[in-house]
Amino acid sequence: MGFFKDDFYSTKVKRSSREPSGSWNRPSRWGRQNSALKIALVSSLASSVLVASLFYLTVDRPKSGAAAPALSSSVSAGYDTNEAIISAAAKVGPVVVSVINQTQSGSAKNEASIAEGTSLGSGVIFLKQKGKAYMITNAHVIADSVKLQVVLSNGTKKTATVVGKDTITDLAVLETDDKGINQVADIGDSGKLRKGETVIAVGNPLGFSDSLSNGIVSNLKTTVPISLNQDGVYDWEEEVIQISAPINPGNSGGALVNLNGQVVGINSMKVADTSVEGIGFSIPIDDAMPIVDQLMEHGKIKRPYLGVYSMDLSIYLDNKADSEDEAPSDDGDAEASPNSNGDDDDVPAGDELVIPDGVTDGAVVLEAVGPAKAAGLAFNDIIVSLDGHPISSTLDLRKYLYTKTQIGDTLDITYYRDGKKGELSVKLVEKTENDG
Template sequence: MDNFNQLNPWPVETEEKKRKQGKARLKGFMNTVAGGIIGSVLTITIIPHTDYLENIYSNVETKVSQLSEQPGNARSTSEGITVQKTAAMNNSQGNIANMVEEASKSIVGIVNKQTQSNRFPNGANINDSEAVESGSGTGVIYKIDGNSAFIVTNNHVIEDAEELAITVYGGEQTTAELIGADPLTDIAVLKIDAKYAEKSLEFGDSSTLRAGDTVLAIGNPLGLDLSNTVTQGIVSAVDRSVSVSTSAGNWELNVIQTDAAINPGNSGGALVNTSGQVIGMNSLKIAEDGVEGLGFAIPSNDLVPIINEIMRNGKVERPYIGVGLASLEEIPQMYKQSLPNDVQGGAMVTSIDPDSAAAKAGLQVQDVIVSINDTKVTNSVDLRKYLYSNLEVGDKVSLSIYRGGEKKTIQLTLTSNSKSL
C-alpha cells in the first residue's frame, strides 16, 4: 500500500481516478520510507503532468504584526491578509476547550460534486446526468469582508469540481465560488455569502513554532458525519520537506510535522495553536501499517502569500518555459542510450507548447536538460524549484541540454502562463 496519504478525499472514487492516482517520494528524514503520496483529504486524484510517459511505456505511474481590531475576524489591508503575533495564553483545559469552541465556528465542510452520466444496465448512456459527490474535505473561513466570506482549503479538495457544497458551523448549507487555486502548492480560495459565516480565524506566525509546541487539528475526518472533530498533539518537527505529485507537476512542499491525529477528510482543515490561530493547513499523512502519528501541514507563513496572490490575480503567476518534463531516472533505458555515461541526472523534455518560449528557442522532445543558468539539474523537481524560486517573468535563462550525445546551450526568455512550466 502507499506509504503516504494526502488525506485522501472521502469517500467516492471512480475506477478512472484510481488509475490516475500518482506516486511521489518523501525526502529528508523520511528517505528510508518507500512509497508515494496520494490524493489528500478529498478524493480528487492527481492528473499526470504529461501523458508522454504513457505513450512510451505503460508500467510507470506519474506521479500546500498587530492583532485584528475585531477578534476572530481577519483585517483587510492593501497587502491582503497577514500573519499575527501569537498571544500568550493560559493553557488550562478550560481555556483550550473555550478556544476550540470558538475556532470551530470558522471550520466548514466541503463536498466536491462532479457530473456523472447515468447509464442503462447494458452500459448505454442515458441522456441526462447529475452532479454527485466525488469527495469531501475541510476548509477554514479566514476573512469576512462585507457581504463575502473567504475560505482556504487544499486544491486537491476542490480540483475538477463542478459544484462545491459548503456546510458551515451549525449545519447550514450553501455553495461556494472558486476564487482561484494553485495546484503546485495545493492551495485554493473559495467565497461564500457572509451571512453563512459566523466568524473567521486569523493566521499565526508559523516561523515561531518549535518541536514540542501544543497544536490541535480541527476538521471533518471521514466526511461530514464527524464534522468539527478536534484532535490534540504536538509539533513533531518543523521545516520538513515532502515530495508530492500534483496536477501541475512534482513539487517539494515545506511542511510542519505533527502527531495530532488527521485522517481522510481532514485535508484543508486548520492546525491551530493554543491561542486559536491557524499555524498550518492539514494536508498529508503517512498511511502505512505500523506507522502512527505522522501528519503534515502546510505552514501559515507559506499559505498567506499564496492566498494573497490568488485573491489579487485568481492564480499564482510563475515564469513559464513551455515544456512537459520527466526526471531522467523515470525514463526507460532505451531512450537514454545515446547519452554519455557520465550523465546520471537531468530532466527530459516530454512535450512542448508550440506557442511557448521553448518552441521558439528550438527545444525538442527528448532533449535532456542538465543545468539552468549553470545550476545543475538532477531531476524535474530541481528545475521547477529553481525556476519558481529564483527567476521571474521576463528573465533570460541559459539551458544546457543533451540532444542525443551532443551537448548544446539553449537561450530563452521566460514568459508567463497558467501552465506549470
C-alpha cells in the first residue's frame, strides 16, 4: 500500500461501504489522475513545512524575554537633530559678536590676525542694563589691547572697554552701549550636559563672522595644562569640556551651545593643542559665571597672595643631571655633592641648592617678596607642603593657594633649607596688579 491512500482527504463515503465484501474494482482514469494530483499537493505542502522548519532552526532569534529589534529611525532622528541645530544657531547667532583687538605689540598669540597689530576673537552678549551691554570673552583675546571693537551679527561696529579680566581662568568682560542690541544669551547649565550630546560652537574663526560648527561632548571634565603667559611653560591646569567641534583661531570667546540654544560654555583656543585636529575645549559656563560676577563687581578676581617666585624641584634635578652627563669624562677634580655628607659648613647657605636624600619633589624658591619674605622664606628654600598638603611643583603650590585658601588665612609652610627641615607661617594678603 502506498503512503497516501486515494481517499485519505476525501469527504465522500468510502467506496468499500458501497461494494460487496471481497470485490475489487479497477480504478477509473479520473481516479488515477485525481490520485496523482493529491500526491503532488501533499508533497508540495510537506516540502514547505520542511523548509520552514530548517529556517526556524538556523535563523538567529532573540532570547526568551528579549525585545525584538526596533526598526531604524535614523532618517527621522537625523532630521530632528538638523532642525534643532538650525533653531539653536538662529537663537544664539545675534548674541555672538566678533572682537577686534588693536594690540600694542601686534601679536595677540593664538588668535586670527587681520592686520598688523590687530587680532580677532569672539564674545557673547549676556547682559543689558542701564543703557549698556556686556559681553564675555577670553582674557587672551584682549591681551595687550590699545583699542577694542565689537562687531554685531548685523555688521554694526561698536567701541568696547574692558570691565575686568582674569588670566588664571582666561575670562574677561567687555562693555559697550546697547543701541541696536535687542537680545542677550540664554545661559544654560553645563552640569546637565551628557557625554555624547550634540553641541555647536559659534564664533568668529579665522575672521569668518557668525560661523558655527557642530560636534558632540567628548568629555565632560578634561584637565589640560596651560601656560598663563603663553611662554611654553605650563603653570596652570584648566578643567574644561572637551568637544569634537574644532575651536580655531578667532573662535576663542565664542559660545558653546546645546540644542536648546542655551550657552553652556565659553570656547577657548588658548588651551587647545595646535598639533591636534578635530578637537576643541570650552570653559564650562557653571565655572565661568561666578568669575564673570566678580569681574562685574570688582574688575578682577580677589585672590590670596603669598609672594613666592619658584620653580619645580624636578626640573632642577633634570637640568642638573643633563649638565653632569655633558661634563667632560676626564674631569676628576669635581667636588662631592654638597648634600653627600650633610655638613652645612661645606657650602654657604644660599650659594647652592642642598637637597636632602629622598626629596625629589617640591617648589624651589627663586625669590621671596611681600608676605613670604616677611615670614622668613628665602632663596633656595624647598617648599614641600602647605598646611600638611604635599606640594610637588609650582603648579601644586598655585592650585592649593588659589583653591584652598582665602585672603587673611594663615598658611603653614613646611620647607627644607640647606638640607634641614623647617616650618613657618605666612598670613596671606590680597593680590594686587603690582604683585605680578
